[in-house]
Amino acid sequence: MDTGRVDINQVLMQMRTIKSQMQQARPAETRADQQGVNQINSQLPMPGQSTRSVEQSEPPSFGEMFKSAVDTVNDNQKAASSLSQRFELGDPQVDLPEVMIALQKSSVSFQAMTQVRNKMVEAYKEIMNMAL
CATH class of the missing domain: 1.20.5 (Single alpha-helices involved in coiled-coils or other helix-helix interfaces)
Structure with a gap:
């Protein structure tokens, strides 16, 4: 029954x-x-070895670092959008958890970038209001 x-x-x-x-x-x-x-450990210097390279390279500028961060956020959003679209079209190689993780990663990275931008704007305003 x-x-x-x-x-x-x-x-x-x-x-x-x-x-x-x-x-x-x-x-x-x-x-x-x-x-x-x-693999990572093999790339690290052994104890006693110098960690300095022969050429001293300039550290990246703030603008370069910020552009790199924005590009990373943009790449995350493009990847999430692509996965979402492939899932909606029925691609058998894309599963729902993969899409959800990509969307959350995209969302979190965008929120973090927005917070950094807000802090930069606050710092700029504070500097502009300083008396000389």
Whole structure:
């Protein structure tokens, strides 16, 4: 007799299967993470080595850093928009969690950039109001 209810045992079995699959996939992720750490460590100088390069390069200007940050925010927004559009069109290679993460990343980076801009405007106003 079908009452339209969900079989709890079947749902629990599916959850356990998914959990075991995730646990099996996790060691592969850990190895990839460790390889990334090893690659970064290999680029760091050994103790006793000089960290100075032969040529002294100028640090980037504030304008360059700000432009880079704005470009990054713009890239995040373009990527999120592209993923969202691909998902809406039914692209099987794009899943909803990926789209949601990209949209949130885009939103957070834009909000952070807006806060930086607001602080810069406040600092500018404060400097302009200073008595000489």
